[in-house]
Amino acid sequence: MAQQHLDPTDSTVVTADALAGYLRAQATEFLRALRSHRETGGGGGGTPARAQPRAAEAGPEDSADAALALRRSARRISGTLHTFRPLLDADWSESLRPELAWLSGTLGREHAYAARLDRLVTALNRLSGATAFPSQTTKTRTAAGSSQPTVGGRADAGGSPVGVAAGSRAAGAARVGVAAPGTAGPGTHPTATPDRGNLTVGAAKAGALLDRQLTLSRTRAHSAALQALGSSRFHAVADSVAVLASEVPLTPTAPTTDLRPLAAAAHDRLCDAITGLPLHTAGHPYNAEALIHGLSPDTAPHPQDAPWHQVRLLLRLHRYALEVLHPGAVPVDVRLLTAGEALNRHRDASEAASAAAAAARTPRIAPATAYALGVLHADQRHEVEASRFAFQQSWQKEAVSTS
Template sequence: MGVSTGADGRSAGEALSSYLRTQATAFLRGLGVRGDDEAVADSLLRGSSRRIAGVLHTYGELTDPAWAEPMRAELGWLGATLGREPQYAVRLGRLLDALRRLSALTPPEDPLPPPPLPQGAWRDTDPATGPGPAPAAGPAYGRRTDAAAGAALGTEPGGSGRAPGPRSGGAGGVAAVAARGPVPTQAGAPLAVGAARAAALLERQLTLARTRAHSATLQAMGSARFHALADSIAVLASEVPLTARAGRPAAAVLPPLAEQAHSRLAEAAGTLPLRRAAHPYNAEAVQAALGAELTADLQDAPWHQVRILLRLSRYAAEVPGAGGHGDPRLAEAALVLQRHHEAAESAAAVSAAARTPRIAPATAYALGVLHADQRHEVEAARFSFSRLWQS
């Protein structure tokens, strides 16, 4: 995937200033409509902030660094702040849809009525939905003697009863539940039994996170820091501080800088395990992501970095006179890596929910299946990207 250069009669500074003014205008338009539609306004603010910051990064030598570097930092802060609330909303919708889909694949069996509990018996409690049903099989009813509950929570019988932490299993603990199969109770306890509780737990946690993100957005939008940034963007709409090199022809200056951005992307993509990812049903990669030796976060980080570099390369090509990549696969690759990012973050959210103390075994099992499903989505995105990038 190479870069094709094009001719432009303007100077590099004129071409760059034109692009930055367009994005600054979009930013100011987002401020104007925020009172009517916050979602549309925040989308305009995030998009323009990312583009301005990305272009200032790629073409930084054409602008005054004393002005450009603080501007990039503030735009990064704003984009990250505005992006959290919609991310939590998308993540919750994704996970609830996945739970409904997975539950539909395994309809629950007709449960047998459980025998009455002995006096003083312990009953498992799910913090999302309250007390749950006691196990219906086995010689005793306590968690200390229920091997099925211990297996579902990733603990040994007689253990603490808490979901495993990162070093004792973490994501691997919930995935191991899915690998073992349904919790072996008298009724069979398929996925549907714990799906409702898992959905309630995820909804509670992610809704709380979304509410906090919304409060942080409101606080940021009313801060002196944001107003100073908005003033700087208003100035940017009419004037861009440029260096002497910006006076050279755009065709001579911009394409080499855009090519450097694309080269950084190609170099980072070259370090990815694309050959392994190109195999469908890549159980080896899934196991590596869930194992103790290489956590999912560490394995996902290079892919997230490629996603960011791909975004920077595409923004650099949007500047007039920079030359376009001339390859529609880049836009498709960006969508694939976005799906990869959403699936990886969703799996991390499920793993965090599985660490909630004292969740019911059926809830832990449902979370384990959901976590494995999201990690398979991660591998599916890697498969698509590897085939696309190497074609």
């Protein structure tokens, strides 16, 4: 892949000062978001003294925005510690990195369930011919409490009655209109009055079942997030980040080490992982490879999805490395942007399909409900294939044009 950002002929040396500055900036953003989140009703106990205050009245949306910023900074710090770990104190970085990953995952579960439910019920309406999508009910929005501590990210099966294997990316908390056929997520049409008469009995009952199961999972995730934000474990993480905001523990050799080879290594790991993907198969838009396992009794994540999820993770690490090398203005790379969008859609559809399959395994559901859930599962697996196709087309097209 042609990558102008990491041109080996470029003689400019990027020193550890850039790494230290980036980590300090992200730590400051973390502390600012933590203070803002607390002041807007997010809870979570005390805030380190170095956090920057925010004097403003705010509501749930501001709390959600603050939580998003908190999680975004945690992910960037964790990813940067991973990519540039040879330049950082080993004991310190290896102890902080998993704690940041824990925090990021915990702060991602509640909204992941909400976004997944939005996606699935939107798809049910589209598949059954409904013309409107029900607006977010008060019960759904407040089932987890008045505060909004979490946004985006991954979820796991722990505590979920439907066996959801993983989480989903962040989306708007309010439900929106019906997606156009062939799209990979909710549309942007305004919310309309619900018209359940347009739904078949099976689709209506399937939507109600998904709403009960995923709302319960969301409520549990909310409680877990509140507990985490008030725990001694979280305060230890916040204290470590507060120290990082003023002092980055570099190794003695770091000041004279060029950062570019480590960033290039992150780029190479991404390219190697993409090479291992079945891009030839993904080049056929309707090959239905994603439907092989169907509604099998196996509740584990779909085995074909793991390599694609890994590429998405490596792409994110590569993007963070570019932010370190180019503070303030990362050069626009259309290839990375389109690839990231396709992989995000892939993850969303993959995990929505898992949720539909898990709901279909609920004991003693009506045949019509199971049928609707099966159709929904197949629809989301086809969205998986469409996302793989979009990724393949973008990646291969850019490769040809830059070769």
